[in-house]
Amino acid sequence: LRVCQEIETALGRVRTVKDGPRTLDIDILLYGDVKLNGPDLVIPHPRMRERDFVMRPLSEVMERPVRADFDERASSWDEDPRRVRTAREIADALFREIPLSGQETAVDLGCGTGLLTLALAPRVRRVMGVDSSTGMLKVLKDKVRAGGIGNVETRLLDLGKGGPLPTGFDLLVSSMTLHHVLDVPGLLRDIFVALRSQGRVALADLDTEDGSFHSDNTGVLHFGFDRNGLIRELEAAGFLDVRAVTATRIEK
Incomplete structure (x- = not known):
């Protein structure tokens, strides 16, 4: 200094x-x-x-080192039991908060290896996993192929570039992705436009933290989020009946 x-x-x-x-x-x-x-x-x-x-x-x-890092870590991503447990608990919270009829179409933004995507698959008509990492999507595709799962598709999309989101979905979910996105209010506006009328969104991410959660903060653009602040941003984007719940707790 x-x-x-x-x-x-x-x-x-x-x-x-x-x-x-x-x-x-x-x-x-x-x-x-x-x-x-x-x-x-x-x-x-x-x-x-x-x-x-x-x-x-x-x-x-x-941007480039972050994507390369996720590509390199994709094959061993699911070997961390804490990561698998967190995804399962987030999925459980999602199903408690949002009743599903089984006829919905859904999209999982920042799907990674598909831990949340595949939890959704048996409960919706169709789900698309979207991620910027080809390595992560390859792992998800391999799981889908091995399991003979017919209602899951994937799309490569870099949210940081502001590319067009998939449209016409009833439900959008995202887990531990927002803190990698620079323009969160802009993304929320895009999500609102992309969803069908009466569509719903479920976002899981960190509460505000001091930067110590990740061992390496490369690509971490937000140290978590203030719940009330994120609620205000969702409402400003046009969403109604916005609320926050604790889906899981992660101890490090």
Whole structure:
């Protein structure tokens, strides 16, 4: 931090008003896996996720390694029993909160290896698993093929790029994906448009945390979410009867 400030001074920055306009600003946002909470320096930067001019270029820089990481980890993803249990408990909470007739069409955004997708499959007419990782989708496709499951399809889609969402679905679910998406309000608006009239959405993600949940915060664009804030964003997108429940607890 001292070196950064020396560079700012050498290039003519004058500090007048705290947090005011400045001609040059050099900050340390991330430093590998380091987590630091000192009197003069906090890593990850505590306010970077509030600043669109920081997060947009940062998300572009981080995009490729994140996708590669998920591709590499896909084959062993389901070997973590905690991950499997979390998906099962999220599915159980979903079924408690949203009664299903069996005639719904559903989409699982950020489906990964399909833990939630396949839990949905016996309870709906059709479900599409959507993910940005070809490795994750390959694992899901292999499961579908091995199980002879006829009502599951997949689609490769990068939510971070703002591509068009699948449309005409009755139910959209997403588990542990929102914290990888930069423009969450924009995604919620897109989801509202993509769903059929009277469609429903179920989103599971972390409550606000201090950045210590992930051992590596590469690709983590939000340290969880404030429940009331997310409810307000859903309502602003057009959703009605929005509520929050605790689906599962994860201890690390």
